[in-house]
Amino acid sequence: MKRTIKERSVMTSPTDLPAVGTTVVDPPGVTDPGSGPRGRPAWSAGVLRLDRYSGLYLAVILAVVFSVLLPDTFGTLSNARVIAASSAIAGILTLAVAVSMAAGTFDISLAANMTFSICLLGTLLTSADLPWVLAVILTLLAGASIGAVNALIITRLGVEPIVATLGMSSVLAALSFWVADGQTILLDGVSPTFTEAGQATIATVPITVFYLAAVALVLWFLLEHTPLGRYIYAIGSNPQAAKLAGIKVLRLQSLSLMMTGALAALAGVVLTMQLGASAFGAGAPYLLPAFAATFLGATQILPGRFNVRGTIIALYLLAIAVKGLQLQFPDLPWIKDLVEGTVLIVAVSITARAIRQRRTR
Amino acid sequence: MNPDQRAPRLDLRAVSKTFGGTRVLHDVSLDIAPGEVHALVGQNGSGKSTLIKILAGFHEADPGASALVDGRPRSLGDPDDIHDAGVRFVHQDLGLVPALSVVDNLALGHGYARGMGGRINWRRQTAAAEAALRAIGYEVDVRALVEDLQPVERTAVAIARALQSAQGEMSVLVLDEPTATMPKAEVQRLFEIINTVRQQGVGILYVSHHLEEVFELADRVTVLVDGHRVATKRCSELDQRGLVDLMTGGVVDEARQRSTTVPGEPLLALRGVRGAEIVELDLQVLAGEVVGVAGITGSGREELCSLIFGAKPREGRVTVRGRELPALRPHTACALGMALVPANRLRDGIVSGLNVRENANLTTVRRLARHVRIRPRDDRRQAASISTKMSVKAPSLESPIESLSGGNQQKVVLGKWLQTDPHVLLLDEPTQGVDIKAKAEIHHLIDDVASKGVAVLVCSSDEAELERLCDRVLVLRHGRVVSEFNGAEVQTRRLVHTSLGLTS
Numbered sequence: 001m002k003r004t005i006k007e008r009s010v011m012t013s014p015t016d017l018p019a020v021g022t023t024v025v026d027p028p029g030v031t032d033p034g035s036g037p038r039g040r041p042a043w044s045a046g047v048l049r050l051d052r053y054s055g056l057y058l059a060v061i062l063a064v065v066f067s068v069l070l071p072d073t074f075g076t077l078s079n080a081r082v083i084a085a086s087s088a089i090a091g092i093l094t095l096a097v098a099v100s101m102a103a104g105t106f107d108i109s110l111a112a113n114m115t116f117s118i119c120l121l122g123t124l125l126t127s128a129d130l131p132w133v134l135a136v137i138l139t140l141l142a143g144a145s146i147g148a149v150n151a152l153i154i155t156r157l158g159v160e161p162i163v164a165t166l167g168m169s170s171v172l173a174a175l176s177f178w179v180a181d182g183q184t185i186l187l188d189g190v191s192p193t194f195t196e197a198g199q200a201t202i203a204t205v206p207i208t209v210f211y212l213a214a215v216a217l218v219l220w221f222l223l224e225h226t227p228l229g230r231y232i233y234a235i236g237s238n239p240q241a242a243k244l245a246g247i248k249v250l251r252l253q254s255l256s257l258m259m260t261g262a263l264a265a266l267a268g269v270v271l272t273m274q275l276g277a278s279a280f281g282a283g284a285p286y287l288l289p290a291f292a293a294t295f296l297g298a299t300q301i302l303p304g305r306f307n308v309r310g311t312i313i314a315l316y317l318l319a320i321a322v323k324g325l326q327l328q329f330p331d332l333p334w335i336k337d338l339v340e341g342t343v344l345i346v347a348v349s350i351t352a353r354a355i356r357q358r359r360t361r
Numbered sequence: 362m363n364p365d366q367r368a369p370r371l372d373l374r375a376v377s378k379t380f381g382g383t384r385v386l387h388d389v390s391l392d393i394a395p396g397e398v399h400a401l402v403g404q405n406g407s408g409k410s411t412l413i414k415i416l417a418g419f420h421e422a423d424p425g426a427s428a429l430v431d432g433r434p435r436s437l438g439d440p441d442d443i444h445d446a447g448v449r450f451v452h453q454d455l456g457l458v459p460a461l462s463v464v465d466n467l468a469l470g471h472g473y474a475r476g477m478g479g480r481i482n483w484r485r486q487t488a489a490a491e492a493a494l495r496a497i498g499y500e501v502d503v504r505a506l507v508e509d510l511q512p513v514e515r516t517a518v519a520i521a522r523a524l525q526s527a528q529g530e531m532s533v534l535v536l537d538e539p540t541a542t543m544p545k546a547e548v549q550r551l552f553e554i555i556n557t558v559r560q561q562g563v564g565i566l567y568v569s570h571h572l573e574e575v576f577e578l579a580d581r582v583t584v585l586v587d588g589h590r591v592a593t594k595r596c597s598e599l600d601q602r603g604l605v606d607l608m609t610g611g612v613v614d615e616a617r618q619r620s621t622t623v624p625g626e627p628l629l630a631l632r633g634v635r636g637a638e639i640v641e642l643d644l645q646v647l648a649g650e651v652v653g654v655a656g657i658t659g660s661g662r663e664e665l666c667s668l669i670f671g672a673k674p675r676e677g678r679v680t681v682r683g684r685e686l687p688a689l690r691p692h693t694a695c696a697l698g699m700a701l702v703p704a705n706r707l708r709d710g711i712v713s714g715l716n717v718r719e720n721a722n723l724t725t726v727r728r729l730a731r732h733v734r735i736r737p738r739d740d741r742r743q744a745a746s747i748s749t750k751m752s753v754k755a756p757s758l759e760s761p762i763e764s765l766s767g768g769n770q771q772k773v774v775l776g777k778w779l780q781t782d783p784h785v786l787l788l789d790e791p792t793q794g795v796d797i798k799a800k801a802e803i804h805h806l807i808d809d810v811a812s813k814g815v816a817v818l819v820c821s822s823d824e825a826e827l828e829r830l831c832d833r834v835l836v837l838r839h840g841r842v843v844s845e846f847n848g849a850e851v852q853t854r855r856l857v858h859t860s861l862g863l864t865s
C-alpha cells in the first residue's frame with residue numbers, strides 16, 4: 001500500500017524539485033490543444049492524428065473513390081476546376097460565418113447581405129453607370145455597414161444575434177427587391193475587364209480560387225497570429241473573463257460582424273463577376289452549406305474552435321462529396337440538400353458537445 | 362482498518378486513471394466507515410478531484426477499479442447507480458447548472474413541488490429553496506442564476522442540494538474543497554452541519570487544503586502524491602508537520618520576507634464607494650503597502666475588488682495614481698496599471714476554450730507581437746516562464762486550461778496578472794484552492810511585488826492569510842468598515858471576532 005517516492009515517476013515527483021520549480025511536464029505526444037476534457041480517445045493517438053485531420057483524409061479518399069467510379073465525369077481536370085471554382089464563392093461566405101462564430105456572435109443575414117450586394121452592384125454598374133472598381137468598393141462598404149448595423153442592434157440594443165439578423169435578412173430582402181426591382185440585371189454595357197476579373201484563369205486555375213486563397217490567408221494570419229485574433233477567440237469563449245482581462249468585448253464583436261458583412265458582400269461581388277450578370281436572389285442557396293461547412297470545420301485542425309484551415313478542409317470535403325454523389329446519382333436531384341443538411345446537424349452536434357463539456361466542468 | 366466491525370459505507374478499490382497518455386491516479390484505494398470523516402489531502406494536481414469525479418461517474422476509471430457502497434458492489438462510471446446508492450457530492454467546480462436559477466438547481470434530481478394538475482408550485486418551491494439555504498445559514502436570492510452567485514454562495518447551494526436527501530437515504534457525503542472561499546466563522550457552521558450528518562451514520566469524504574480543518578474534523582486522512590496513495594493514517598497519530606511532510610516531502614516556509622520600505626505615495630484611493638452591499642467606503646493604499654479586507658459573507662468583502670476594477674456597477678470615486686477611474690471600464694483600469702485576480706475563477710478568471718499558454722499570455726499578448734504578428738517563440742517562452750514561476754503543474758502548455766486542477770488554474774490566473782507589472786494589484790481570494798506549498802510561494806511573490814512599490818489590496822476569506830500578508834487590515838460588516846488593525850495588531854483571532862461583530 002505504501003509506495004516510496006523513488007518508485008514514482010521522476011518527472012513529477014515534488015520532492016526533488018526546488019521550492020519554486022518547473023512542474024510543467026511536457027512529454028512528447030501529449031501536446032494536444034484540442035482534446036476534450038475526457039482526454040484524447042485511443043484511436044486518435046496514432047501518427048495520423050485522426051482527431052484533427054479526419055476530414056482531410058476523408059476528402060482524399062472520396063476524391064479517389066469517385067475518380068475510380070466515374071473516370072469520365074468526376075475524374076477529370078475540368079471537373080476539378082468546376083469544384084474549385086464553385087466552392088470558391090461558397091468558401092468566402094463560409095469564412096464570413098466562421099469569423100462571426102469565432103467571436104461568439106452569429107449572423108444569419110449574410111446570405112441576404114450577399115443577395116443585396118449583388119443587386120446593389122448591378123444597379124451601380126448600370127443605372128448609376130459608375131466605373132466598376134468604384135462600384136465594387138461601394139458595395140463592399142455597404143456590406144460592412146450592414147454588419148455595423150447588425151452590431152449596433154446586437155451590442156447596443158441587446159437583441160439576441162439570431163433574432164436581430166433574422167430580422168435584418170427580411171429587411172435586406174425588401175431592400176434588394178427595391179434596388180433591383182426583383183430583376184436579374186444583365187451587365188452588357190460594363191467594361192469587359194469586370195467579367196474578366198471573375199472568369200480568367202491563372203495557369204488553368206480559375207481566378208476565384210485565388211480570391212478565396214487570399215481571403216483565407218489574411219483571416220488565418222489574423223485569427224492565429226495576431227493579438228487581435230487571440231482576443232477574438234477569447235471573447236468567443238468567455239466574454240466575461242475576456243472583459244476583465246481588459247479586452248474591449250463589444251468593440252471586437254462589432255468588428256467581426258463588420259468583417260462578416262464585408263466578406264458576404266465580397267462573395268456577392270465575385271459571383272457577379274463570374275456570371276457577368278447580377279442574378280436576383282442568388283445568395284440564398286449559399287446559406288445552409290456555409291453554416292454546414294463552418295461547423296464541420298470546427299471539428300478539424302483545431303477541434304472545438306472555428307478556424308480557417310479546418311473550414312477550408314470542410315468546404316472541399318463537402319464539395320467533393322456533393323459533386324461525386326450528384327454525378328453518381330444524376331437522377332436524384334435532392335442529394336445535395338440531403339448531404340448538406342445531414343452534415344450541418346451532425347457537425348453541430350459534435351461541436352456543441354465539445355463546447356458543453358467545456359462549460360459544465 | 363475499519364474503526365469498527367460494520368461494513369464500510371464506501372469502499373473504493375484500485376482506482377487508476379489515464380488522461381491521454383498521462384497517468385494521474387495509480388491504484389488508489391480508500392474506505393470510509395459509518396460516521397467517519399475521512400480527509401483526502403494532497404498538492405494541486407495530485408488527483409483528489411479526479412478520484413471524486415470517477416466516483417461520481419463523470420470520468421471513467423481505467424479497468425480494474427471497483428466500488429462498494431454499504432457492502433454492495435456498484436458500477437463506477439454510472440452516475441445514476443451511485444446516486445441511487447445514496448452518495449452525494451459537493452464538487453469543486455462542477456455539478457451546478459450555471460444558467461439556471463438557485464431554485465431550479467435545488468430541484469434538479471430531487472423534483473419540483475407540484476400543484477393542481479401537475480403544475481409546478483413555484484411559491485412552495487421557492488420557499489423550500491430559501492428554507493434549505495437558511496438551514497445552513499445562508500441568505501441567497503433563490504431566483505438569481507447560479508452563474509451570478511459568489512463562489513461561497515454556490516458552494517452553499519451545492520451543500521443544500523446534497524443535504525436535501527431524505528433521512529437515511531444518504532450513505533456518503535463527498536465535499537471537494539467546500540471551504541476554499543469560506544471565512545472561519547462559516548467554516549465552523551459547516552462543521553456543525555457535518556457533525557450532525559455523521560451522527561446519522563453517514564460517511565464523509567472531505568477535501569481541503571486547510572490542514573487545521575483536517576485535524577479538527579477528520580478521523581482518518583489519506584494523502585495523495587502525484588496520484589499515488591502514500592499513506593492513510595488516523596489523525597491522532599499525526600501532527601500538522603508530519604502531514605505536510607507526507608504531502609510535500611519537505612518543510613514549508615511561511616515567514617514573511619518583505620524589505621520594510623517606507624510606504625510611498627497613495628496609488629489607489631476610494632472615496633464614498635458604494636455598491637450592492639457596500640454602503641460607504643473610503644480607503645487609500647500606498648505604494649509598497651499590502652492592505653487586507655476581512656469580513657463574513659455578505660459584508661461587502663466579496664464585491665469590493667469587482668467594484669473598484671469596474672466589473673460591477675458602483676457609485677463614488679476611485680482614483681488610480683491620481684487619475685480618476687470611471688465605473689464599469691475594466692480596460693481603462695488595465696490601462697492605468699491595475700490588475701484584478703477575481704474570486705470567481707471559472708466565470709471571470711480562466712477562458713475555457715483557450716489553452717494554458719493563451720490564458721497565461723492573454724493580458725500581455727500585445728507585448729509579444731512585433732508589428733502585428735505574435736512571435737511564437739516569445740509566446741511559448743513567456744508562458745513557460747510564468748508557469749515555472751508559479752509552479753503550475755500541467756500536462757503541457759498546449760493543454761486546454763480546463764484540464765488543469767483547480768489550484769493550478771488559479772496559479773495561471775495569478776501569473777497572467779503578475780506578468781503585467783501592475784501598479785495596483787487587487788487580489789480577491791488569491792490562493793483559493795491552492796495547496797499549502799504553492800500558497801507559501803504565492804505569498805512570497807506578493808511580498809516581492811509589494812517590496813517593488815506596488816499597492817496591493819487583498820480581499821480574503823482566509824483570515825490567517827491576511828495575518829501573513831498584510832500591513833493593515835480593514836474589517837467590513839454590513840457594508841461598512843467597523844475596525845482597522847495595523848501591524849502587529851493584525852491577528853487571525855481578532856479578525857474573526859471583529860468580523861462577527863464581537864469585540865476583539
Ligand SMILES: Nc1ncnc2c1ncn2[C@@H]1O[C@H](COP(=O)(O)OP(=O)(O)OP(=O)(O)O)[C@@H](O)[C@H]1O
Nearest residue numbers: 037380385405406407408409410411764766767768
Ligand atoms: N480532463 C482532463 N484532461 C487531462 N488531464 C486532466 C483532466 N482533468 C484533470 N487532469 C489532470 O489530472 C491531474 C489531477 O487533477 P485533479 O483535478 O484531480 O487535482 P486535484 O488534486 O483536485 O488538485 P487541486 O487541489 O488543484 O484541486 C492534474 O495533473 C490535471 O492536470
Ligand SMILES: [Mg+2]
Nearest residue numbers: 410453766767
Ligand atoms: Mg481539485
